[in-house]
Amino acid sequence: GAVVSQHPSRVICKSGTSVKIECRSLDFQATTMFWYRQFPKQSLMLMATSNEGSKATYEQGVEKDKFLINHASLTLSTLTVTSAHPEDSSFYICSASTGASSTDTQYFGPGTRLTVL
Amino acid sequence: GEDVEQSLFLSVREGDSSVINCTYTDSSSTYLYWYKQEPGAGLQLLTYIFSNMDMKQDQRLTVLLNKKDKHLSLRIADTQTGDSAIYFCAEDFGNEKLTFGTGTRLTIIP
Numbered sequence: 056g057a058v059v060s061q062h063p064s065r066v067i068c069k070s071g072t073s074v075k076i077e078c079r080s081l082d083f084q085a086t087t088m089f090w091y092r093q094f095p096k097q098s099l100m101l102m103a104t105s106n107e108g109s110k111a112t113y114e115q116g117v118e119k120d121k122f123l124i125n126h127a128s129l130t131l132s133t134l135t136v137t138s139a140h141p142e143d144s145s146f147y148i149c150s151a152s153t154g155a156s157s158t159d160t161q162y163f164g165p166g167t168r169l170t171v172l
Numbered sequence: 173g174e175d176v177e178q179s180l181f182l183s184v185r186e187g188d189s190s191v192i193n194c195t196y197t198d199s200s201s202t203y204l205y206w207y208k209q210e211p212g213a214g215l216q217l218l219t220y221i222f223s224n225m226d227m228k229q230d231q232r233l234t235v236l237l238n239k240k241d242k243h244l245s246l247r248i249a250d251t252q253t254g255d256s257a258i259y260f261c262a263e264d265f266g267n268e269k270l271t272f273g274t275g276t277r278l279t280i281i282p
Contacts, residue, residue: 064269091215097217098214098216098217099207099214099215099217100214101213101214101215156211158211158258158277160180160274161272161274162274163270163272165269165270165271166269166270
């Protein structure tokens with residue numbers, strides 16, 4: 056089946072630094088990638104939708120200057136958390152789809168745990 | 173490796189019960205989750221079951237876990253139009269890694 060990887064799986068950083076998380080579709084080309092944020096045993100909040108070669112669409116309340124998303128190719132999207140603060144500590148999950156919307160089949164990555172000290 | 177499978181589509185008449193199934197290969201998970209996703213939205217956590225439980229009921233939702241067959245199901249009683257969505261099952265292995273199924277699209281027939 057379709058495989059999506061994320062790197063790193065966990066990262067610890069100091070407050071004020073930037074962290075980049077990669078999401079890759081390993082065996083298919085992803086037209087669309089989604090970025091979610093999850094709090095422990097809670098729902099996954101959709102942060103943004105990214106399409107290859109165009110600017111990401113951010114959900115209401117998500118700061119686009121803080122969470123930079125780049126979808127440089129059909130197999131790679133990156134999320135950069137800029138000037139990270141402890142409240143940014145969370146579990147970030149991406150998903151990839153060959154379609155254009157979240158109603159198309161999504162394949163999820165395993166998630167990245169970010170801890171900001 | 174871990175593999176979680178779901179049927180892609182399910183159609184149910186309004187008022188009937190919906191049963192969404194999920195099978196998995198790795199039984200070392202700690203929790204199993206059911207999420208609901210409406211168009212353009214995030215994944216709402218509906219319910220979860222600890223891996224040493226067989227059943228959990230929460231209002232209209234019943235989760236059944238058959239560890240021997242590695243089968244998880246979500247039953248929605250008295251299905252309503254507002255239940256139309258994509259339902260994802262997911263395994264939590266306790267090491268902060270989640271494995272999701274591909275989602276089941278539930279359509280309600282009036």
